Amino acid sequence: HLSARDGYAPLNSDFDNFYIRRLQLRINDCFRRPITGVPGRFITLLDRKSDDFNLSFKMTGTTTETLNMSSYNYLGFAQSEGECADAVEVATKKYGVSFASPRGDAGTSELHVEVENLVAKFVGKESAMIFSMGFGTNATTFPALVGKGCLIISDELNHSSIRFGARLSGAVIEMFKHNNINDLERVLRERISQGQPRTHRPWKKILVAVEGLYSMEGTMCNLPEIVALKRKYKFNLFVDEAHSIGALGMQGRGICDYFGIDPAEVDILMGTFTKSFGANGGYVAGDKALIDKLRVTNAGTLFGEAPSPPVLVQISSALRLIIGEIAPGQGQERLERLAFNSRYLRLGLKRLGFIIYGHDDSPIIPLLLYNPAKIPAFSHEMLKRKIAVVVVGYPATPLISSRARFCVSAAHTKDDLDRLLAACDQAGDILQLKFSSGIAGGK
Numbered sequence: 438h439l440s441a442r443d444g445y446a447p448l449n450s451d452f453d454n455f456y457i458r459r460l461q462l463r464i465n466d467c468f469r470r471p472i473t474g475v476p477g478r479f480i481t482l483l484d485r486k487s488d489d490f491n492l493s494f495k496m497t498g499t500t501t502e503t504l505n506m507s508s509y510n511y512l513g514f515a516q517s518e519g520e521c522a523d524a525v526e527v528a529t530k531k532y533g534v535s536f537a538s539p540r541g542d543a544g545t546s547e548l549h550v551e552v553e554n555l556v557a558k559f560v561g562k563e564s565a566m567i568f569s570m571g572f573g574t575n576a577t578t579f580p581a582l583v584g585k586g587c588l589i590i591s592d593e594l595n596h597s598s599i600r601f602g603a604r605l606s607g608a609v610i611e612m613f614k615h616n617n618i619n620d621l622e623r624v625l626r627e628r629i630s631q632g633q634p635r636t637h638r639p640w641k642k643i644l645v646a647v648e649g650l651y652s653m654e655g656t657m658c659n660l661p662e663i664v665a666l667k668r669k670y671k672f673n674l675f676v677d678e679a680h681s682i683g684a685l686g687m688q689g690r691g692i693c694d695y696f697g698i699d700p701a702e703v704d705i706l707m708g709t710f711t712k713s714f715g716a717n718g719g720y721v722a723g724d725k726a727l728i729d730k731l732r733v734t735n736a737g738t739l740f741g742e743a744p745s746p747p748v749l750v751q752i753s754s755a756l757r758l759i760i761g762e763i764a765p766g767q768g769q770e771r772l773e774r775l776a777f778n779s780r781y782l783r784l785g786l787k788r789l790g791f792i793i794y795g796h797d798d799s800p801i802i803p804l805l806l807y808n809p810a811k812i813p814a815f816s817h818e819m820l821k822r823k824i825a826v827v828v829v830g831y832p833a834t835p836l837i838s839s840r841a842r843f844c845v846s847a848a849h850t851k852d853d854l855d856r857l858l859a860a861c862d863q864a865g866d867i868l869q870l871k872f873s874s875g876i877a878g879g880k
C-alpha cells in the first residue's frame with residue numbers, strides 16, 4: 438500500500454483545486470453535456486440528472502434542443518446537408534477516413550496538396566502547410582521556427598496553444614499588454630537593444646505573435662500599427678487567424694482583408710479549420726522557402742497523422758463556396774449575413790444596457806457578468822429559455838470579469854437573434870446585469 442509517508446504522490450494529487458472541484462463542475466448548465474447532432478443553428482444537448490455534477494456524464498436518454506450561440510460556426514458550414522456534406526460523403530466512399538500514415542511516408546494524398554494550394558491562394562501567400570489539429574499547429578510550429586537565443590514577443594491574451602508552443606521552443610518570452618501598441622513598442626525598445634548600440638541585436642531571431650480576433654474579448658489586433666512597428670524594428674510577425682479567417686474581411690480572407698493590408702507584411706499567417714470551415718485541423722501559410730523548411734522541421738507533421746479525407750473535402754468545399762467557385766453568390770451571402778448578424782446582436786445588447794466587449798464587427802460578443810456567482814445563474818436562465826451559451830470565468834478571465842460569450846453565425850436568422858435578445862432582456866433584469874439605461878435611441 439503506497440502512502441504520502443513514502444513520498445508517493447498519485448498522478449491526480451494536484452487536482453484538488455477549488456475552481457475545478459467546486460465551481461467549474463457546477464457552473465456549466467449547457468456544457469460538458471454530450472450533444473446528439475450537428476452543432477449548427479440549433480444544438481441538441483443530452484440532459485443531466487439534477488444531482489449529477491460529475492465530469493463523467495451519465496446518459497439520461499432525454500435531450501433538449503437549444504438555439505446554439507456557443508459554437509464557432511461563423512459561416513454556418515457545420516452542417517450535415519448541402520454542398521460540403523455531399524462532397525464529404527462522396528470522398529469518404531472513395532478514400533475512407535484515414536490515410537494511416539504521416540505525410541512524409543505514405544500519407545500525402547492529392548487532397549492534401551489541393552487543400553494546401555487552395556489555402557495558400559485564399560490567404561494570399563506562396564505556400565501553405567496543413568495540420569490535423571489547430572492547437573497542435575501552434576504547439577509544434579513555434580519550436581520549428583524559433584529556439585534558444587531567440588525572442589518571442591507575445592500579446593498577453595494569446596491563446597493557450599501559442600503560449601504552449603512558445604514555451605516548448607526554448608526561446609525567451611516577453612509579453613505585452615493586450616492590444617496595446619505602446620506597450621509592444623516599449624518591449625521592442627527595451628529588448629531589442631538591451632543597452633547595446635542599435636546595430637547590435639542580442640537575439641538570433643525576433644518573433645512577434647498576435648491573434649487576428651481574440652476569442653475571449655472580441656477584440657481585433659491593430660494590424661496596421663503592428664505592421665508600421667515591424668518596418669521600424671524589423672521583426673518577424675506571426676498572426677493566428679483561428680477566429681478571423683472566413684469571419685472577417687469583405688472576402689472572408691481574414692484580418693489582412695479586413696484592414697486592406699498586403700499579406701506579404703505578415704511572415705506567418707496561421708489559422709484553424711475548426712471555426713469558419715466547419716472542419717478540423719489548422720494551417721500555416723508563408724513564403725515557399727519558409728514553409729518548405731517547416732515541412733522538414735515540424736515534428737507534429739513529420740511524425741503525426743495528417744488530416745483525414747472527409748475533413749480535407751469539407752475544407753476544400755467550404756473554401757470553394759466562399760470564393761464562389763461552387764454555387765456562386767452563396768459564399769458571399771454567408772459573409773454578408775455573418776457581418777449583419779454580428780452588428781445586429783451587438784447593437785441590440787448595447788441598447789438593452791449590457792456591457793459588451795470587443796470590436797463592432799466581431800462575431801464573438803462577450804457580455805459582462807462580472808460577479809462569478811452570476812456565471813451559473815446566467816447559463817441557467819439561458820438554458821431555461823432553450824438557448825445554449827458559453828459562460829467563462831476565472832482562470833480563463835480575471836476573477837471579476839466573468840462573462841457570457843455569444844458566437845454569431847451566418848446560420849442564425851434575425852428571429853433567432855431577436856429571441857436571444859428577449860431572453861437576455863429578461864435574464865438581465867433577474868440577475869441585475871444591465872449597467873446603463875441603454876445607448877441613445879434604445880428602448
Ligand code: PMP
Pocket residue numbers: 570571572573575596598648652677679680709710711717718719
Ligand atoms: N488558436 C486560437 C486563437 C484558438 O482560439 C484555438 C481554439 N479555439 C486554437 C488556436 C486551436 O484550434 P483547434 O481548436 O482547432 O485545435
